[in-house]
Amino acid sequence: MTRNLCALALAALALAGIAAASTSGTPGVSSTTITLGSSGPLTGEAAAAAGVLRGAEGYFKYVNARGGVNGRKIDFKYLDDGYDPSRTVQNVRQLIQQDNVFALFSVVGTNGNLAIRDFANASGVPTVFSASGATTFGKEYAKYPWTIGYLPPYAEEGQLYAKHILATNAKKAKIAVLYQSDDYGKDVLAGFRKGLGAKARSLIVQTVGYDPTASDVQSQVAQLKASGANTFCIFAFGKFAIQSFVYANKLGWKPQIYVNDVASASSIMLLNPQSTAEGAISILWGKDPATPKFKKDAGTALGAKIVKKYIPGGNPSDGFLIAGMAEAFSMVDALKAAGKNLTRKGLMNAVTHMNEANNPFLVPGVKVHTTPTFRFPIASAQLQRWHNRHWEPFGGVQSAKL
Amino acid sequence: MRPKQVAFGLGVLVLVVLPFVLSDFRTVQLATVGAYFIAILGLDVLTGHSGQISLGHGAFMAVGGYTTAILMANHGVRDLVTIPIAAAVAGGIGLVAGVPALRLSGLYLALATFGIAVVLPTILKKFDHFTGGSTGITLFGKPTQTGHGVGVWGLTNNQWLYVLTWTIGCALFLFAWWLLDSRFGRSLRAVRDSELAAAASGVNRAKYKVLAFGVSAAFAGVAGALFAINVAYTSPDTFPITLSLYLLVGAVVGFFGSIWGAALGALLIQFLPDIVGLIPHVDPKQGGPTTFFFGLVLVVLMLALPLVLRVASRVANRGYLGAR
Amino acid sequence: MTNFIQQIVSGLASGGIYGLLALALVLIHRSTGVINFAQGEMATLSAFVCWTLISHGWAFWPAFGATLVLSFAGGLALETTIIRPIQGGPLLGIVILTIGLLIAFNGLDTWIWGGAAKQFHGPFSTAPIRVGGVAFSKQDLGVIAVAFVVLALVGVLFTRTRLGLGLRAAAVNPDEARLVGVRVPSMLALGWGLAAVLGAIAGVMAAPSLFLEPNMMQTVLLYAFAAAVLGGMDSPLGAVVGGLLLGVLLNLVGTYVHWIGGELRLATALAVILAVLLVRPSGLFGRAAARRV
Known part of the structure; x- marks a missing residue:
């Protein structure tokens, strides 16, 4: 009996602490x-x-x-x-x-x-x-x-990378894509395919997804390398993007890398092996304080x-x-x-x-x-290229058709 | 009147009074607490009384939640109707899972259920044509939502969710109480306390253990269904391994697997972040402190276990995590 | 074909890490009879300690040595202050306690070090070595070598020393062990201390390639469970071999079975756990059956 009452008392006490009043009027706006x-x-x-x-x-x-x-x-x-x-x-x-x-x-x-x-x-x-x-x-x-x-828009980001590939390496590009298998990754990938248009089928040699609860993407990167690709699109978050650079480096794979905006801050890029990161391309819209141009x-x-x-x-x-x-x-x-x-x-x-x-x-x-x-x-x-441990914006500001 | 009946009556009284004194938002928060309460009741039956551990009850909640969400969103089934279906689906899976679980005792059952809870979200994401993938399923504004827009019995939507959850919660509590006081409950505890002795006295060990798994999973299925209805949304990340572990914390907090402490455990799961925020110099926004204190509560309680066991051994019809 | 061999080599590298953590799980299971769910988080905590020392200017090896000593002390302290009071009580009590430690350590790591991934410079170079078309690094070789060295040490400890005999006796039959003069409580504490050391090795070896953050070992723990179960919960050799096999298996299945791909890697590990537990509970090398009634 005492135990049961004790439980009730504790529950009531917890509830008393959380009771709160509500206010009326224009929500969230006061004179101050x-x-x-x-x-x-x-x-x-x-x-x-x-x-x-x-x-x-x-x-x-x-x-x-x-x-x-x-x-x-x-x-x-x-x-x-x-x-x-x-x-x-x-x-x-x-x-x-x-x-x-x-x-x-x-x-x-x-x-x-x-x-x-x-x-x-x-x-x-x-x-x-x-x-x-x-x-x-x-x-x-x-x-x-x-x-x-x-x-x-993520789809636009994908399209800008596609446009750049078509403009610079439309003939010889063999593209491998690592993407986070959720709405984010699929959105960028869809935009990327749309940007390549009819050439998407022939240029993309392999796409591999990963689950964000995974511990690493080592196997995926090895698989993408084995596809014989010379262009590597990393549509991945934080540590998975870093791991992609690390494993590409380890495998001695030197593709042209495109890395998505969410993992392209200078502070993250500096964690990557620089020999692999050199020449990587990303987009930029906010000023990265580490970029010399904006210092x-x-x-x-x-x-x-x-x-x-x-x-x-x-x-x-x-x-x-x-x-x-x-x-x-x-x-x-x-x-x-x-x-x-x-x-x-x-x-x-x-x-x-x-x-x-x-x-x-x-x-x-x-x-x-x-x-x-x-x-x-x-x-x-705008597009930017990683060179000598910092980003260098190039080309003009551009947009894509959504 | 026996003391337990008085306690139950008082509990119901508190539940009736609360919506009148709390804000609309706190009311719906307590509806979520109700869902945890039901899941913990299920865990109490399984772990507290049959001595089988489950570190994966969040997975059974996920089964219930997804049953409700898929039926509501894709098949036009009204939310209230999906609740018994969710219970049946989760309970059925629980029964099926209970059979191999017989072969695993103690440690290995813990390990297997832990694994299932870790893995289930990735499976839900993979089969996205069925589950909506990581986007999840939105139920808000679906015509199958009872009382959406117009309200039920003049209640706000939040009050309705509260009434729905706690009515079911009280009913299931009474059911669990009756069940554990019946022959079934006594047999469960006999099996838990000594498999050999139970077998010698003619209790069918396998039958009771599997049934306990089924009942427990059905409870979790109802909890998952109500959770999905409350939040009006479900996704794989709604049922992470931490949910399963927190349910275990809740069951332990509630007097080591006694159904009489389930409400306390459920309140802790919902409000520990707020309580941690009251500690000076601790910023619960960091997230780390809240997680840390969840673990700490569990450790401290388990250290208190020997003492509790001594006390509990003098109280009849106890529930404790006493399986070997 | 190159990809096939590459996947095997990469799988062995990941498997070395799974094996190391599995070794810690097996050690604690053998010497105290429980499964330590907090093993992964203990490993992460140790790796954070090592990282902190290194970022304060220590060289790797002294920092590593200090981390091992601290982890050993931490493991001893955990056993004496938290585990011992309920030792001998229900086994589930200890399991639940380790769940509490899992949650608490994970929160503590986030609280102290934050959630962002940190770079961890290990002792071995990650520069690629190429043989044929297959690439690997000294880091990979180092992890596997460390796993086998640790395995050998554990083997010597258990089979060739009185201490090891005491550890085993204390776990298998504490009452009789006590009668023949084994100091059971010290043995159990020692078991936790040694497991913490093995966990620390696993954490520090994993951090350079997985990147250090509070959830680093969370999925690795499940792989380590799979490795330990596959090898047999009581066999150190089984843990390491199980880890390597599992690493290779996951890579090959992920690469060549398309509907599994990278997304169902964890599910594959779970399938291994369930299949072994239900079909052959003693695993590949274990002797004791999984049933402990």
Whole structure:
């Protein structure tokens, strides 16, 4: 008996601690603050991507210190989902129903964003500048009017690599592709195939997937090498991309490498064996602070200042932080444009009429441009080549047909 | 009235009162707790009373969750109808799994169930034409969702989920209580405590162990179905190995596999991150601390086991992880 | 054909790591009678300790030596403070305790070192050596060599020394061992200490090619289970041979059975575990059957 009562008492105690009141009025907007919410992998195998949230948080703090947006300070709340989309759903439910956020901003990950968009749209909560480049977030605006992405569409990234191969080595290229077998990897691969067009069948000699819970991709890389390919596309995250370089090096395989944006930060590239990394090609849209061309740049300096002051323990050359600041810069622009009388409709109107050419964290020439029927905020990028331990941008800023 | 009946009555009373004092969001959080509660009940029957360990109950939850999700999304079956089907599918698989499990005792059963829980998400991802792959299956806004948009009995959607989960939770608790107090329960414990003695007294060892596996898996299947209905979404990453391990933590926290502690274990799984956030100088956003404290709770409790066993041996109808 | 041989060679390299961790599992199983689910996380923790020493300017070998000493002490401490109080109680209690350690160590690693993958410079060069069209590195050879050296040492310990005899006796029959003068508690503590050392070797050998992060050994643990079960839970030789066989098997199946591919690698390992446990519980080299009622 005592044990049973004891259990009840403990349960009741736990519950008493969590009871909380809700507020009413315009959700997330008071005379002094705007509350934004987000969710991302603060833990787990994709934890590095949470740098986007910390970068954005840093930029908001910087803006708040200088008076905020139209007199309101931004309160940015983000929760950990460990890259598990069902936890993203629960987090978003908390942010909307408990924390009363004005809008969701920069929710990280393709699967997480896919999982929440029905709920967020049914609740009429803007889900803006999501940290995903899945093509669907820009295309399905009729069905999901409250959702808009930010990053260059993954399909476009694939197409840009394809265009480069067709322009430089259309005759002799034999292409091997390693891709993460989820929506992300398949999206890039689909864009890549589309970019090669009719030649996809003859040029791609092998594609191999890997599961992100795997420990390594050694066997896959050996398999791709054995296909006799001279071009190696790495559409993989963090450690798997690094392992791809390491194993290619170990196998003495020297293909022309194309490595996806998510694993091409200088800080990651420096971990690769340099003899293999030399000459690798990737895309670029945000300024990589380690790239010599941007070392003395005003945007890079501002980023470094923000990291130093507002992001304790942050590495100023972490590309994810800069990407987050770029997103936050656009968000502040949109909030300003939405005016003093801030509404959710007003915000959606602002984010679908972006024309921002002065984002200091983006490569010159890359603009944030949207219309109500064109919802890819960053639709262009530049190619860059890894040379002598740093990236060198080349060619102009270009875009692909989506 | 016997003390246990009083305790149960009080528990139900608390459950009835809670939605009136908690916010809408906390209500739906408690619905999720209800799903964990049911899964832990199942684990209590298996591990606490039949002495078979399962480190893979998250996998049975996944079976239930996917049964519900696939039926709701692709076959137009209403969510309420999918729950018994999920129980049947998971229970059936549990029965089938229970047969080879007979050949594995203790350590090796732990190892095999651990392996299944680690591997299942990769299998769910691979067969994507069936499971939706890593994208998962969204159930939000599906016409098969009961009360979506219009509500049920004037409740908010969150309150409805709470009522649904805890009604089933209470019913299953009563069922487990009755089951463990019946001949079946006594036979299970006889087998657990001494296989030889049980066999000598005419208890069919294999039958009871396999049945326990089936019942336990059916509980987990219901839990998975309710979890999918609550979150209105399911994907392979919803059921990671950590879920299975946390369920075990929950079962141990609940008085070492007694159904009377299941609610406590379920609350811990949901709210430990919030509790860890209360510790000064610890940032639960880092993730590491929460995981660390989950492990620590389990270690500390197991160290307290010898003491508990001594106390428990004086209380009849106990549940404890006492299998050798 | 080149690819076939390459896959075998790469498989042996991965298998060496599985074998090393499996050896630690077998050692603890043989000397204390339990399966240590925290073995993988203990290995990762040791690798992090070694990485920290190296990043503070230590050379590899001194750092490695210090890590082994620290791991041994850590294993002893774990046994005496956490395992011993419930030793002799229900076996499942100890298994659940090691699950608790698995969770706690994983959280601790993330807490202290963060989740990002870290580069770990091992003692062996990763520069390629090519024979015919097949490539491998000193790192690969080194891992396999280390596995066999450790295996030999464990073999000598168990069969040629009084200490080894005591370890085995304490595990198989603690009561009789006590009667003939074996100090059972010390033996059990020693078993944990040695297993921690073997785990540390596995972690440090794995880190250069897998990249060091808190979840590094999580999937490797399942491969190590498969290797140990395949070789027979009580056989050190079986663990290493099982690891190498498994590494080769997974690579060949992943390469040539297309519906399995790279995505069902873990599932293949699980299939090995289940098949061996159900068909031949003693594995390839084990003597004791899996049934322990």
